[in-house]
Amino acid sequence: MTRQEEFRRRAAAALANPRIRDNLGRFGIAYGTARRNALAVVDYEKERARLRRMKEDAIERLPELARQFVEAARRVGVIVYEAKNAEEANRYIGDLARAKGVELAVKSKSMVSEEIGLNHHLERLGITPVEADLGEWIIQQAGAHPSHSVMPCIHMSKEEVAGVFSKALGREVSPDVSLMVRLAREELREKFLSAGMGISGANIAVAETGSVIIVTNEGNGRLVTSLPPIHVALLGYDKIVPTIEDAAAHLKLLAKTATAQHLTVYTTFITGKTGAAAVARPREFRGAATGEMHIVLLDNGRWAMRDDAEFREALYCVRCASCANVCPTYRVVGGHVFGHIYTGVIGAVITPFHHGWEAAAVPQEACLLCRACVDACPAEIDLPRMIVAMRGRIVEQEEQQKKAKGIRRLFLDAILPSPSLFHLALRLAAVMQLPLTRGRTILRELPGPLKRLTRIRAMPAVAARPLRSRVAEVLPARRDSSRSVTFFASCLIDQFYPEIGEAVIKVLNHCGVTVHFPKAQSCCGLPAYYEGHKETAGRMAKGLIVALEPSPGEHVVTATPPCGITLKQYIPKLVKGDPRWEGRGQALAARTLDFSEYLVGVLGLGEGTFGEPTPHKVPLTYHDSCSGLRGLRLAEPQRRLLRMLTRYELRELDEIGECCGFGGHFSMDYPDVAGEVLTRKLAAIERTGAQVVAVDSPGCLLQIRGGLLKRHSPVQVRHIAELLAEALA
Amino acid sequence: MPLLRHVEERVYQTWEASRRRQSSILSRFVAEAERAGGVVRQAVDPQAVGFSIAALAKAQGITLCQATDGDLARELNLEAALIEAGVSLVTGPSPDGIGHAEIGVTRATAGVAETGSIVVHLDEVDARLLTMLPEIHVALLHQDTVVDSLEEGLLLTRYLILRSCLQGRPSYLSWVTGPSRTADIERVLTIGVHGPRQLHIFLLPPAGKGIGSS
Numbered sequence: 001m002t003r004q005e006e007f008r009r010r011a012a013a014a015l016a017n018p019r020i021r022d023n024l025g026r027f028g029i030a031y032g033t034a035r036r037n038a039l040a041v042v043d044y045e046k047e048r049a050r051l052r053r054m055k056e057d058a059i060e061r062l063p064e065l066a067r068q069f070v071e072a073a074r075r076v077g078v079i080v081y082e083a084k085n086a087e088e089a090n091r092y093i094g095d096l097a098r099a100k101g102v103e104l105a106v107k108s109k110s111m112v113s114e115e116i117g118l119n120h121h122l123e124r125l126g127i128t129p130v131e132a133d134l135g136e137w138i139i140q141q142a143g144a145h146p147s148h149s150v151m152p153c154i155h156m157s158k159e160e161v162a163g164v165f166s167k168a169l170g171r172e173v174s175p176d177v178s179l180m181v182r183l184a185r186e187e188l189r190e191k192f193l194s195a196g197m198g199i200s201g202a203n204i205a206v207a208e209t210g211s212v213i214i215v216t217n218e219g220n221g222r223l224v225t226s227l228p229p230i231h232v233a234l235l236g237y238d239k240i241v242p243t244i245e246d247a248a249a250h251l252k253l254l255a256k257t258a259t260a261q262h263l264t265v266y267t268t269f270i271t272g273k274t275g276a277a278a279v280a281r282p283r284e285f286r287g288a289a290t291g292e293m294h295i296v297l298l299d300n301g302r303w304a305m306r307d308d309a310e311f312r313e314a315l316y317c318v319r320c321a322s323c324a325n326v327c328p329t330y331r332v333v334g335g336h337v338f339g340h341i342y343t344g345v346i347g348a349v350i351t352p353f354h355h356g357w358e359a360a361a362v363p364q365e366a367c368l369l370c371r372a373c374v375d376a377c378p379a380e381i382d383l384p385r386m387i388v389a390m391r392g393r394i395v396e397q398e399e400q401q402k403k404a405k406g407i408r409r410l411f412l413d414a415i416l417p418s419p420s421l422f423h424l425a426l427r428l429a430a431v432m433q434l435p436l437t438r439g440r441t442i443l444r445e446l447p448g449p450l451k452r453l454t455r456i457r458a459m460p461a462v463a464a465r466p467l468r469s470r471v472a473e474v475l476p477a478r479r480d481s482s483r484s485v486t487f488f489a490s491c492l493i494d495q496f497y498p499e500i501g502e503a504v505i506k507v508l509n510h511c512g513v514t515v516h517f518p519k520a521q522s523c524c525g526l527p528a529y530y531e532g533h534k535e536t537a538g539r540m541a542k543g544l545i546v547a548l549e550p551s552p553g554e555h556v557v558t559a560t561p562p563c564g565i566t567l568k569q570y571i572p573k574l575v576k577g578d579p580r581w582e583g584r585g586q587a588l589a590a591r592t593l594d595f596s597e598y599l600v601g602v603l604g605l606g607e608g609t610f611g612e613p614t615p616h617k618v619p620l621t622y623h624d625s626c627s628g629l630r631g632l633r634l635a636e637p638q639r640r641l642l643r644m645l646t647r648y649e650l651r652e653l654d655e656i657g658e659c660c661g662f663g664g665h666f667s668m669d670y671p672d673v674a675g676e677v678l679t680r681k682l683a684a685i686e687r688t689g690a691q692v693v694a695v696d697s698p699g700c701l702l703q704i705r706g707g708l709l710k711r712h713s714p715v716q717v718r719h720i721a722e723l724l725a726e727a728l729a
Numbered sequence: 730m731p732l733l734r735h736v737e738e739r740v741y742q743t744w745e746a747s748r749r750r751q752s753s754i755l756s757r758f759v760a761e762a763e764r765a766g767g768v769v770r771q772a773v774d775p776q777a778v779g780f781s782i783a784a785l786a787k788a789q790g791i792t793l794c795q796a797t798d799g800d801l802a803r804e805l806n807l808e809a810a811l812i813e814a815g816v817s818l819v820t821g822p823s824p825d826g827i828g829h830a831e832i833g834v835t836r837a838t839a840g841v842a843e844t845g846s847i848v849v850h851l852d853e854v855d856a857r858l859l860t861m862l863p864e865i866h867v868a869l870l871h872q873d874t875v876v877d878s879l880e881e882g883l884l885l886t887r888y889l890i891l892r893s894c895l896q897g898r899p900s901y902l903s904w905v906t907g908p909s910r911t912a913d914i915e916r917v918l919t920i921g922v923h924g925p926r927q928l929h930i931f932l933l934p935p936a937g938k939g940i941g942s943s
Contacts, residue, residue, distance in 0.1 A: 023915070027916060030916070072894060075894065075897050076893075076894055076897060076898065076899045076900075077897070077899060132923065133913070134911050134913040134914070134922055135911075135913035135914075138913070138914070151912070151913060151916070152913070153913060153914070154916070156914075157915065158914050158915045158917075161914050161915075177914045177915065177917040177919055178919050180914060181911060181914070181919045181921070181922055184922065185921070185922055185923060188923065189828070189923075192923075193827075193828065208887075208891065208894075209887075209890050209891055209894040210894065211890055211894075217909070217910050217911060217912075217922075218909055218910070218911050218922035218923045218924065219861060219909040219922060219923040219924025219925075220922070220923045222857075222861050222903060222924070223861055223862075223923055223924075225901075226854055226857055226858060226861065226901070227858075243887060244883050244886050244887035244890060244891075245880070245883050245884055245887050247883060248879055248880045248883050251879060251883075252879055259912070261765075261906075262761070262764075262765070262843075262844050262845070262906075263765075263844040263846060263879075263904070263906045264906070265765070265905065265906050265907050265908070265909055265910055265924070266903055266904070266905060266906075266909075266924070267846070267903065267904040267906070268901070268902070268903040268904075269886060269890055269900075269901075269902045269903070270901055271890050271893065271894055271899055271900045271901070271902075272894075272898075272899025272900070273899055274852045274853075274854060274857075274899045274900060274901040275852075275853070275854040276854060277827050277854055277855070277858060278822075278826065278827070278855075279826060279827060293899075
């Protein structure tokens, strides 16, 4: 089974349970508002830059800080064990528990213990581990895995939880949340008092003092580390920071981003073992009554991550789970699909280092590359960049293992990079579709293996005549002007939506700009790049540089933001280090502007009006493309242009910046997941009452228009260029 | 120990600066601590605090109250007040073992206005458990030990821990911000999971001794 097929299988199982997306969908909305309120009291950008700097420095100095931490901890009597991998950590803790006669171990929340499978190991030794965090306890009783790193059982309803309680306590428990919380308090209080060992994780470790800092809301962390005579803190090297004061950057943002609190209820600084409660111990217990503390410092791939320039920044993670909370596909499939042991986007990225590439290959498929997580991350971690890097390595491995699938590889590595083959294939498709389209431009249902493409949305037909056959190489301005641009059309506009291209040209010509359309242009290589076919993407980058370089336009203008990102950001990266191409790549990037950005930024449009005054304005909403909003950082130019249109009244969506679910290949490969994301988007559009949806990207147009057509909605979807051109008519 | 002296000097400067803005820091502290679910009361006369605690116990049908030490109980006139209310008092470790008291009365070392937190630095495990096991935690905080920002609070925390650590002494310090809570089941906020369901903070008059002085 290919990883795509396996992901489809797992996603289908999650989609069959509407509870997951109902809970996560509701949570996502509530989280967004609560988080914004919590962050309103700080300068978020300044604070996250501070956290980023602090973590960068700490990881850079890690060898020195780790030594300092170990020495400081030993000074206060802690026994420190440095474990290379899961097996060593498990063995140490298990052997310790056995040597001390521990029968029962209580645990506060520790994702690292999930990482190494500690509970399983202890159980095999006959030691009973009991999770004390309420969510973790429920998950443990249910025999499941956490689906979220902060809220482990977010995917369960209170009725399901009541079922777990009834089974665990051996009596009927009604689904009353406060009752269940009280029962858990009573049940677990007993465990705290009789456990021989307490096992905790750590959110932060302090090199200067050997302290571990634990943040919890329930208070289980303090009981686990105070009541039992033996405390084992299990943590990764990545948690170490220089001093307690450096924790400020971390603590300032962690609770605000994780649970929308200013600070968690308990922030506990533990520096050595300060005694143990005088309670009766099990007969077999041989631990010291005064208590002892052990720290297990775990590598398990962390040092390798540090040495890997592409993945080092994953170590800056503070485990707030924001990347999951804002992720459109996590909200649909949950952490059991989007994640291995660690969940969400960061989970997918660190999995190869902790659990191997095999385990990592499938969960990362869930990423749409919408970049919502980049803005949400308090440590400014560029997760989508790492997802693309992962895909590159997965593709390489599949090549080596001959697991790469024929048609996909053929398309990405042979057809797409060859302008003649690619355009020939599209012309063939234009002819072959005729019995289906019967002259129409929309395909509501595709047959056979292509059926998947139209499951959630209607598809546009391939244009009978692509833009390149409809327009000349030079399209002069309507009035004399020295301004000229080179139009990079993108495959979607050229081959599917030539009318958008014509609108772009019409508007530019009207504004006194001569448009050059070099016919040598072809695909920018983005599909290959996003799917990890880096070598192909590199070849295509060079092809595009050659195609656009001689064209005389002052700027290269695109009306397709994802391709704009390729030209401005990916191409320079792909040719970096190659002396013959590096400068040329940078020159192309510097020359490229998005259509709206060009009109507003260069031509100075944005004031005044476009079109005749009308008494009745049509309600219109604007959907930001992920690439435009977060990739190119463009939100204002599009809105300024739309406000100029006399015919329309702009009404904002209530969830600005949410992805529509297109995601290029994603919606082709995983229509059911993309369809759920689209459903949310269409509901948001409906709430505005808009009759027209304006977009800046033909990909979003394909997805949203296709979804509306499938639902027989009268709402129109138009590219900004089309609306402007229409106003000129 | 030049490092410790340097940190200590910065703590002292913070305390001096905080004292000059004490009323605004205090009102910020009260607002934030209450937002986190704590109950904050100004106590002009420490001897009256015992009666407030007794009233609290009586209203909730509580029969056993435990304070960390006799000095604290005397400072608050706790014993007399509780006798009047028919509530038993234990000071120091209980001969009956832990976990029986329904109210735990402890001192707080400092407060942090930005987050509404109290800094509880109790290395003695029995004393510390009084902030964890009872249903109600009552904390006594001197007004002039409240600092303004998270950063200042962490500076103080660094000082307190470093002081022990450099002498090879373990320590245990918590910032407590409101009562224990969870939202693990269907995100329904529920107060009082493993820790206290109620947190009462009494603000005592300035002690004038600086922060973290032992």
